[in-house]
Amino acid sequence: MFAYIVRRLALIPILLVGVSAFIFGMLQLLSPWERVAAYVSDPAALREGRDELELLIKKYGLDQPIHVQYLEWIKGVFQGNLGWSEAARMPTLQAIAYYLPASLELTLWAAVPLLVIGIWLGVMSAVHHNRWIDHVTRFISITGWSFPTFVFGLVVLMIFYGALGWFPPGRLSTWASLVVNDPGQFRAVTGMYSVDALLNGRLDIWADAVRHLVLPAITLAYLSWALLVRVTRSSMLETLRQEYVQTARAKGLSENKVIHRHAKRNALIPVATIGGMMVIGLLNGVVITETIFNYKGLGYWFAYAARQLDIPAVLGFTMFNGVLMVVGNLVVDILYAVIDPRVRLE
């Protein structure tokens, strides 16, 4: 297994070079005139005539041949320099570190309802096959699957913030933000406010952070439930038809034990794979959710950066995702081997 892990990890640099070269190539389809836009957020700054634009293009080396620009960039990457993100107003690497805790926090908060409720609904649906609970669950998961994120997000925001005023957008209320950003009052440890608040013994901040997490977490989870529920349901249905389950029943075990001790454990093997990938996918899929809820995480930054043609940010975020996917896949594979002793990693 160790050799397998090393082999998989060794793939990362190759993958990153491939991904970055591809994205870099795509971005070169834009002319220097278009790419210079990333450095000029105010059109007024550009009106002094053609000289200024050309100076900017030269200043940022946008007129160099593609391979020169790429080598220049990759050289920086090896020195730990992913370039300056105009959208974040800081170096790209620093921006990833800056925005990651927020997205991680949101993902973790979304993963809990996703996994717990999703699996529970899937199991219930299978156990009560073709009964009302099955129909309702399927209805809920199918609507979740077919709802575009921005529609669902806006609807819940309008109801629970616009009409009821319960769950505001953003990450913290202004008063809490003032506390959290005052080093004298609050020590940032993880960057995840719901965790740091507890470490600082500030329950008021914790409650405020959670209040802001409810809607985006539910939005993220709801839209992913469908797949998880369906996989759990069909896997569970199949397991319940297995002979060993019937044997367990014949032994006179209670239905509860049959389902939760015997059937569920085996049914969850494929679910673990899917669930693991979904949690990683959540971190990827926060772009729209974070934008709607004004939740300043990786997704928000990426959406903003992409609109501004902030190339270092786009490259940095994509590479980060590449690493995340490779490592995430690896973890899931290992997990799979741990859950199911029949699987051997070679």
Add this chain to the structure above:
Amino acid sequence: MGWSRIVSVGLLALVLGFGASSQVKNPGQLIVVGTADAISLDPAWHYDIPSAQIIFNVYETLVFYERQRVDKFMPVLAESWEVSSDGRVYTFTIRTGIKFHAGGDLTPEDVAYSFHRAMIQDRTGGPGKLILEPLLGVKSMKALAEAEGDVKACERVKAAVRVDGNKVVMTLAGPFPAEPFLQILSGTWCAIVDKEWVIAQGGWDHDSATWRKWHDPKVEASELFDKMNGTGPFMLKYWKKGDEIVLERNENYWGEKPKLQMGVFKVVTEWGTRLLMLKEGDADFIAVPRANISAVEPLVGAEISGYPINKPFQPIVRLAKNPEGTVRVFKDLAGSSMDVGFMNFELAADSPFVPTLGGQPKPDLFSDLNLRKAFSYAINWAVYLEDVYLGEAVQPRGVIPQGVLGHNPNQPVYGYNKAKIIEHLKLAWGGEVWEKGFNLQVFYNTGNLMRKAACEMLEMYIEELNKERPGKPPFVIDVKDLAWATFLGHAVAGRLPLWFSGWMADYIDPHNWAHPFLHSAGSLAVRINITKDKALSAQFDALVSKGIGLLDPKAREEVYFQIQALSYEYATHIWLVHATARSYQRMWVRGWYHNQLEPGANLAALWKASLDSVTLGARGSLVIYGADADKQPAKHLWFWIENAGPGRVKVTFDWAGGYEAKDLAREYILEPGAFITKGGPHTWRASKVTVEELDGKRNTVVMYNFP
């Protein structure tokens, strides 16, 4: 996100129907929610509104505007100033006893250093040129250094702004009118920094031999990129990049202490979220794109217009449809930008968009006067302004917009005229245009629906003439959009044949309009290759130079009248629209005013207080406040008292101790729905207003006032 917009508008309309509270939320904080974050907090580097609105609350300049006046200046860090008789030497006496936020004392050396630093930094695309032009007569530090060598160039910079005892003396390179110069000095790029502190942050050591190292830095390389140390009423608490900037009150401020404790500037890019924040009171000001105006309407309780340029504010209040509305909107606010149709006299050789005349490439198609005139007659302004700008815009009468010296209200303008279009098309290119037809692409930047509408109007009015000339090759106009940066890139390189674009003034002076558009070296004039018509271009050059060289406003006005008449005669541009702006704000915001050259909310002038209203049992009272609840006299005030019904009420004013409005009676009987309003530049003190119901019905009376 087209769907997103449709869904959000529809659903928001539903949600906004729910009532909203008018209790003041976050009373000591003003929360401004916009769409873009600051780029740099360095006064010398920044050149964008989001950065400027932070800088002007934290730093101070030598002089600044008197509230909404862009033509009247008050001393700030300068105690007073004198101008020599030839208008070339400005001597500022610097205030003493002022401290920077970090504790340093303000000295004349700090003032001079701030100007020197701004000039030597002069980053590409930055504001340095605004200072370099009047003081040294050059467009860039680079150009100066190329001409004179590094050390000498820096010595010239230092000589232009020098310390003389407790005074700072500025010597202009040539004649430059006082008003635009003081406007430049009021700009955030002229903010005064603490010399010792800047050097301690790694800034320029003020040595004439070393300045290159600090010249044209990348944004993050400037030492003041995310640090601030000014003398202003607010101090930087923190900048959470991409998210929010928080300013807190400077408790040791040398001037009048601000009423707000904090200013919070948030970035929220999603429109629906911004709107909900305004409704919930989590935002006091939000940015509202014109396309989304209808979505805010349900929240609006009062519409206020009548904000003139450079005159006292005499508001006209119109109650909106929703009397419970918690938002007020100021309409028809003077803007400092204009949209214009550019007709390229001769396209750049590398243009991929060359028009054809009778099938043959014709890069100089618009060098023909008759063709330009025909196109100028093909915009129907009455329809355009009403449909596209909802009537909140005017047709410019030439290059100088309303409110600026040199604007000529009697200057003739073009307007839709089919007969004239035909007449000039028949004359264009000796009749070739009418006989052989043409093929032309006209451009706007993607997403700008106003400019798109103008392009489509040209297309419609010109192409419909094909019916009048059957059998001839058609006139073909192809409306095209380009992404902003591409659009700009092609436009500045002179590659577009006809396009609609805008210009925003840095200072309100005719020179800032006439030069870029019409002088052969003007940044916009080069884009249409105006020198193709050498004689015309020479006339403009002479007039523009004459205009900036004169100091007498009357004489200058005459020159700008001539410039505009010439531009009309030669149909140089399609002067499309001078739009006005709106400001949406919660009603509890007090003290707001509009100055088109100020970059945003002036925190020192603002505070928050709830609407004063009474539900009458039989009798109640309201208070017209002065500048604040502490009963300080206010210099500007207006109020509005409205009887929301259902019965009649009697309103009695008690002016004890305060200004008595001579043209107001002491008692009024207000029918349901009627209101009394009064405003102006008076000294007011808090005054009690007693309200009594007359019809035995439970009445609601709302009063709304602010200085």
